[in-house]
């Protein structure tokens with residue numbers, strides 16, 4: 001256990017699947033050689049296979065405290081960028097040429113199943129699930145590394161790879177049940193989300209949270225009673241970990257999505273939500289029903305003109321309140337350079 005823990009809450013009722021978070025992270029942290037196909041932040045349509053492909057079936061993590069075997073995801077399962085023959089399409093002078101990926105039709109790529117979802121009209125459904133490293137309290141990646149190249153910081157619980165110690169064995173990638181570690185083949189090291197540590201150190205929230213137009217992401221310390229994280233996770237108890245059964249005690253939490261009612265054969269609203277509660281329980285555990293009931297109750301209170309601190313918190317009219325003590329503007333601090341990630345310009 002670290003002395004303190006920084007955590008994130010993502011309200012899935014507000015994610016519009018725009019991928020701004022992924023791009024914000026990529027612009028800042030994964031632009032070096034060997035990181036071309038690396039997305040520390042991903043946003044996938046659920047239900048779906050996610051990124052890397054079928055990651056939920058790849059094992060890792062712990063069962064009853066015992067480490068479980070896990071698979072090493074391939075570059076193809078993460079989804080490599082397709083290459084295009086621009087010369088052929090635009091400069092060869094062939095009017096019938098089309099711009100298509102080289103090497104034939106691809107069969108997989110990042111966000112291959114975007115907006116596909118499940119169910120049949122008029123009851124089809126989907127929602128977006130953004131994911132970063134969970135900076136777990138019991139990190140399987142750290143425990144699996146024979147080089148002790150992964151550390152969990154005592155002061156804030158952030159999990160980091162020390163690239164100087166890493167020899168690229170990739171046991172961490174097998175062990176992480178969320179498959180949130182990436183291999184940089186050019187540099188021969190494992191790399192992952194650093195929770196924007198150089199920003200947090202200066203009181204600036206993470207890039208993925210600050211750039212999010214949906215105001216989905218709250219950032220702060222779990223033990224700060226005045227901050228949004230403590231309120232959502234411990235006080236109102238509406239934010240739940242993803243796949244807690246993986247045994248790593250993740251520190252990214254999700255407010256599960258409400259959905260409109262299913263329609264019956266005559267097109268009338270039934271009492272059931274369109275997104276099956278059982279499916280949400282398979283992701284966020286047995287407290288989902290209770291959380292959805294709390295959200296509905298508080299929403300009704302707010303609509304009736306009553307006060308609801310929980311709804312005000314989730315609506316986030318005061319945007320900077322979402323970031324606890326990390327509410328400084330990036331322009332007001334020293335240039336934000338990665339202090340741990342080697343070689344960034």
Ligand code: SF4
Nearest residue numbers: 133134136140141176
């Ligand atoms: Fe390690 Fe994976 Fe947990 Fe991140 S999500 S701390 S990479 S086990």
Ligand code: SF4
Nearest residue numbers: 025193194195196208
């Ligand atoms: Fe990237 Fe920072 Fe978000 Fe991690 S916290 S996914 S490093 S932007």
Ligand code: SF4
Nearest residue numbers: 016018019021212214
């Ligand atoms: Fe867009 Fe925010 Fe959802 Fe990311 S978390 S896809 S930035 S709405």
